[in-house]
Amino acid sequence: MALKLPIYMDYHATTPCDPRVFETMAPYFTEIFGNAASRNHEFGWRGEEAVENGRKQVADLIGASSKEIVFTSGATESDNLAIKGVADMYYERGDHIITAVTEHKAVLDTCKKLEKRGFKVTYLPVASDGLISPDDVRNAITDKTILVSIMMANNEIGVIQPIAEIGKVCKERGVLFHTDATQAVGKIPFNVNELNVDLASFSAHKIYGPKGVGGLYVRRKNPRVMLVPMMDGGGHERGMRSGTLNVTGIVGLGKACEIAQAEMQDENTRVFGLKEKLRKGIMDEIPDVYINGHPEQRLPGNLNVSFAYVEGESLLMGINDIAVSSGSACTSASLEPSYVLKALGVGEELAHSSIRFGLGRFNTEEEVDYTIGRVNEAVNRLRDLSPLWEMVQEGIDLSTVQWAGE
């Protein structure tokens, strides 16, 4: 099969809808359009049936019961609902929340907002491999702690946190535990009971489903978690999230979960193989390339590497027929390099030089071969252009140079 350009290798940002998901959704746009809350006619019943089927597919994937799934517009909303919902429900019990510096902004900015309202938030550091120590969580818990929120898999570096251990600590101390599992659910095994999770956020578009739909797992037993809703209205989703259900989206999310459950094992073997091929193809050929985050404890499709002496955005330009992301400041609106890489203690110059490859379901061997060639060519070209590379070749230690600054 001929190679089709551009190549998509940014599966942590979003994924294409799987054609099987899209086909399953199609009738729900036009024929089966009923409001799932319309209790008194056939159209409504069919909508409700579709929603409950989707709910079961989601619940089955994560080892939950259907009643524990609350549908939302996506993981950002789920993170907001989990954290603010717990804070508002349990504020009389305590005002302390624990999270980590490498969390997604949907968690960090929600926590910051709660700080403005008087809550106290501990932002745990991570080790240089990106991992959080369960002991740090244990030590941070006080008698005022009401919630711990730690993501399962990081969106930039793909590092998988020891969620089961952290969950155990929280359970022992009687603190609710939320995990932003957006990058994990549907990608790696995720079971709410094995992981001791009380709340978990996830999204359809990261697992080959549609954008605009996701969910929050809310534990109903041991303990029964209560949330103050953010959306008030018709009392949908057991009062936790009012608003007419996105039936079509939920059908897609459910189907995406069903496919993930059936194919995860084989898919992970294949995607991991492609990632390893890419990693070796790059790192065996180019010197001074560094992996960001734990080398093994990470998502099968994630490769986040820094190409020393080459700036990330210029590298993206050099491989412009391959869609990837960079932690370089120049690619962010804030002009700050990746806060995740900074938290790992990756030097700012290496953060500027980072590229995130996210491989997934539809990548092929040919695409990986092509990418290796393009990356190696671009890095060599840019290093020939780089005064830093030249200085290092001359034996100059860059850390001893007095930079003029800007």
Add this chain to the structure above:
Amino acid sequence: MAYSDKVIDHYNNPRNVGNLDKKDPNVGTGLVGAPECGDVMKLQIKINPETNVIEDAKFKTFGCGSAIASSSLATEWLKGRSVDQALDIKNTEIVKELNLPPVKIHCSVLAEDAIKAAVRDYQHKQTPAEQKAEEAVNA
């Protein structure tokens, strides 16, 4: 972000990449920026001491496409100019020529700084040794 055609052209075909002998008394070298900031430019000019005209210019840049394009363009503009004319190059002209968006203006500023630093280095080399010592004392 979409790049202008001119930025892409300079990125794909950078002009005057390379080095001049920094020990040559007629060569001025400017090294500006810092790796932590994501931009470092090295810009060199070779001046004919008889005419005071820039005969050659070379650059190497660590930075985004706009930084590479800004320094590449600067070397093009420098060749054939007098040292004084070189100092007249303004970052705003680079912004205009390359259609740089607001977030990339700092790349053009860095290129202007690199030109000034190279000229300063050249002028410093032309200053007699005694005067340099005196300046150092007064500094």
